[in-house]
Amino acid sequence: MxxxxxxxxxxxxxxxxxxGAKNSVVALIPATILADDIVVLDGVPAISDVDSLIEIMKDMGASVERAGETLTIDPRGVKNVPMPYGKINSLRASYYFYGSLLGRYGEATVGLPGGCDLGPRPIDLHLKAFKAMGAEMSYEGNSMRLATKNRDLIGASVYMDTVSVGATINTMLAAVKAKGRTVIENAAREPEIIDVATLLNNMGAHIRGAGTDIITIEGVEQLHGTRHQVIxxxxxxxxxxxxxxxxxxxxxxxxxxxxxxxxxxxxxxxxxxxxxxxxxxxxxxxxxxxxxxxxxxxxxxxxxxxxxxxxxxxxxxxxxxxxxxxxxxxxxxxxxxxxxxxxxxxxxxxxxxxxxxxxxxxxxxxxxxxxxxxxxxxxxxxxxxxxxxxxxxxxxxxxxxxxxxxxxxxxxxxxxxxx
Structure with missing residues (x-):
């Protein structure tokens, strides 16, 4: 050992x-799945969570190149394949693949998240938001499957019962391509949320209010590539x-x-x-x-x-x-x-x-x-x-x-x- x-x-x-911020980059990398072209991230830290996310992205079909602190991701080859085991279970941030895959495909099958043992850290607020946008949940072995009818998420009003960074970001990921407007109330205000919203807006999303307790997202049909500096x-x-x-x-x-x-x-x-x-x-x-x-x-x-x-x-x-x-x-x-x-x-x-x-x-x-x-x-x-x-x-x-x-x-x- x-x-x-x-x-x-x-x-x-x-x-x-x-x-660069770990708590940003673990959401920024899954967020690139939503783009229709290459996304370049600068200031990516040399940490094992990033290594795991890169391998997961490659397993999904993305092309990923790393040069120092710069990560170049081409998500155009990403396929919506079930990811029940392995690296998915090793890190908490794997739950961001729910939001990004739902946003791109209207469905996702992902293993339950791992990470540090810090006591109860349920993802019920994430699921509440996904359900409000039309996704239904079921379990398949050690995985959770989320799927929408006709592969369309619908904008909705979502109130976070408790302030949650992960649930706020995941809702944004799912909502950027949803039909109509999504409003997140009692949203978390952390800088990492602003960082993710900045990336998504630079990709063509319409997100307002990141950094406040009310975030509004107007769904768009497509998101393009961009370059982004991690905070x-x-x-x-x-x-x-x-x-x-x-x-x-x-x-x-x-x-x-x-x-x-x-x-x-x-x-x-x-x-x-x-x-x-x-x-x-x-x-x-x-x-x-x-x-x-x-x-x-x-x-x-x-x-x-x-x-x-x-x-x-x-x-x-x-x-x-x-x-x-x-x-x-x-x-x-x-x-x-x-x-x-x-x-x-x-x-x-x-x-x-x-x-x-x-x-x-x-x-x-x-x-x-x-x-x-x-x-x-x-x-x-x-x-x-x-x-x-x-x-x-x-x-x-x-x-x-x-x-x-x-x-x-x-x-x-x-x-x-x-x-």
Whole structure:
């Protein structure tokens, strides 16, 4: 089994550039199925989720070429074939193939999505939207089949009972070629939704209101090819900012859209983190004394649930007692026992994370239980005295582009040891 080995306690310096957004690109790639010509995506991160999506697209008949961070996709050869097993089951974002295939063919048979175990993450809101547009659902083995009569989706009004990024994007994918108007109320407002809407509009779709809680889509008959720049990954940016505050002695994080991180940066300022925020970068100074704070996650523009785990090791350096309440994913606490194994005064109680600091962490053998928990353990390993060995590293490689190379350039003693 592959593992990441870190010899901690080394201060980091230098500059790190943030890659394209994972949570955008995993929707942008399936979205290209809707086009009638070639789509070029720039700024595509080097992560395993992208590798899986490329293989799925090729299995469906698309032509895909990759050159560095540029992905060229010709979807004209895509066939609507059932995709019940294999890579489809390995990643959560496979559910975007429902929306894109429904939008192109009026039917889709796709295996149930996988991904990190963060507690209940039902796709009932996705199905509610598809049903409102005329799709009927049935199960075929380990797959779900969605089909419309006469292969036509019909525009509809869809109210999201809870704010859901995935359901909002999937509804947009299905609606862009539907007959008539679709209105999504209580839509999620995340930047990744704007990014997907921008791609679709550049392909010829008519989407208004992305980034607000009401999105209106006027269906069109055809979508053409285009070129699109993926937005920077705000979660990767937040992770490196937290890392720089924890172990840095002057680190610049570049290719950052600070307006995507305002809720996160506000909490760092509350802690006393010294940093300089520019238009496209954040410079984090060497930190002195930090103060413990309370964090409560919320849908955008609140504190992102995906940054709850990466900020936790930094909190362990702070003076006093604090807590973390994740209102989005109740099981996003699996990093806590691993950090406790490294000597942290941290525990879960009543669904909340309680911590007391400051802590001096010790290197240990730990296990990544999901993507962002893995990021937390990498930061903790860099902070700790001695050697830290992290297993289940496939979770980390799903979402952090070239993480070993980036950290090595900053001065970290870190290696990916292949079995």
């Amino acid at each position: 592959n593992k990441i080995v870190i010899n901690g306690g080394r201060p980091l310096q230098g500059e790190v550039a943030i890659s 920077p990954d705000r979660i990767e940016a937040g992770t490196y900012i937290a890392l720089a505050a924890a172990v840095g002695e002057g680190v610049k994080i570049s290719n950052v859209l600070y307006e995507h991180l305002e809720g996160f940066l506000a909490k760092l300022e509350e802690m006393g983190v010294r940093m300089t925020v520019s238009e496209d970068s954040v410079y984090v100074e060497k930190q002195e004394e930090l103060q413990a704070i309370t964090i409560k996650t919320a849908p955008y523009p609140g504190f992102a649930t995906d940054l709850q785990q990466p900020i936790t090791p930094l909190l362990l350096k702070a003076q006093g007692r604090g807590r973390i309440m994740d209102t989005i994913y109740e099981k996003r606490v699996n990093h806590v026992p691993e950090l406790a194994n490294m000597g942290a005064a941290i525990e879960t109680q009543g669904g909340q994370i309680l911590y007391t600091g400051p802590n001096r962490l010790q290197g240990a053998a730990v296990k990544a239980t999901d993507l962002r928990a893995g990021a937390a353990l990498v930061i903790a390993g860099l902070m700790a005295e001695g050697k830290t060995e992290i297993t289940n590293v496939e979770f980390i490689l799903r979402g952090y582009s070239n993480i070993i190379e980036k950290l090595t350039q900053l001065g970290a003693d870190i290696q990916l040891v292949e079995a």
